[in-house]
Amino acid sequence: MRKPLLAANWKMNQTVAESFAWLEEFDRIGGDVLETDEVDAVFCPPFTALYEMHQGIEQHKMDIELGAQDIFWQEAGAFTGEISPAMLKECGVSYVICGHSERRQLLQESSAMVSKKCAAALKAGITPILCVGESQSVHDGGLTQQWLEAQLYESMGFWDNETEFVVAYEPIWAIGTGNAATAEDAEAACLAIREYLRERGGDVADKIRILYGGSVTAANAAELLACPNVDGALVGGASLKADAFADICRAAFKTR
Numbered sequence: 001m002r003k004p005l006l007a008a009n010w011k012m013n014q015t016v017a018e019s020f021a022w023l024e025e026f027d028r029i030g031g032d033v034l035e036t037d038e039v040d041a042v043f044c045p046p047f048t049a050l051y052e053m054h055q056g057i058e059q060h061k062m063d064i065e066l067g068a069q070d071i072f073w074q075e076a077g078a079f080t081g082e083i084s085p086a087m088l089k090e091c092g093v094s095y096v097i098c099g100h101s102e103r104r105q106l107l108q109e110s111s112a113m114v115s116k117k118c119a120a121a122l123k124a125g126i127t128p129i130l131c132v133g134e135s136q137s138v139h140d141g142g143l144t145q146q147w148l149e150a151q152l153y154e155s156m157g158f159w160d161n162e163t164e165f166v167v168a169y170e171p172i173w174a175i176g177t178g179n180a181a182t183a184e185d186a187e188a189a190c191l192a193i194r195e196y197l198r199e200r201g202g203d204v205a206d207k208i209r210i211l212y213g214g215s216v217t218a219a220n221a222a223e224l225l226a227c228p229n230v231d232g233a234l235v236g237g238a239s240l241k242a243d244a245f246a247d248i249c250r251a252a253f254k255t256r
Ligand code: PGA
Pocket: 009, 170, 174, 175, 176, 177, 213, 214, 215, 216, 234, 235, 236, 237, 238
């Protein structure tokens, strides 16, 4: 069985001091979930907090992974403002969010760029969390599956049809709106993603974790995570509160 993966995406929130306070609180109230070893938890603070958080995890001996919210595909050089895979590795990063819809929409990040980012992450030993998801109009038009297949095709030039990574299905209309997908819709989309992976890679599709993201809360997590093809969640707003994120991790644990 696939172990649930719960990822906290803080986006552009939390200073270093706030990040540290979150980590200490999560250790206090969520430590029990991590100790069960039944779920994997990863949190993705802004770049500025990564190094301190890495130290904090070691100091508190926490079984939680550190993720970044972005990565650049070059190893070094004249790329003002970008962060290389080696820089992330040095900060203890083991996951990276690639192609979040906010970056695709606000910063015109293309699927070709996203694919290069995933390739660079894998080469450095960092697991990409590849985000895909449709807009409201695609959803309303009943074209979600076609959209997802096209977006996966364009964003997955990096894939050798064998290597494990993580996919996050995040319908754009559900992100930050309080309007999460129904369990039925989330399951249908995640199943379509798995079938696409199976077509390309065969049985490795059963090992790849597919997360749902978009207005996940402690209140709706159990229902979403009980879906057979939903292997975890990518959580934005609700993950800013350590107690809410701990409850979401607990919900994943209880559904197994
Ligand atoms: P949300 O964000 O949980 O605040 O909807 C999810 C995400 O964008 O990853």
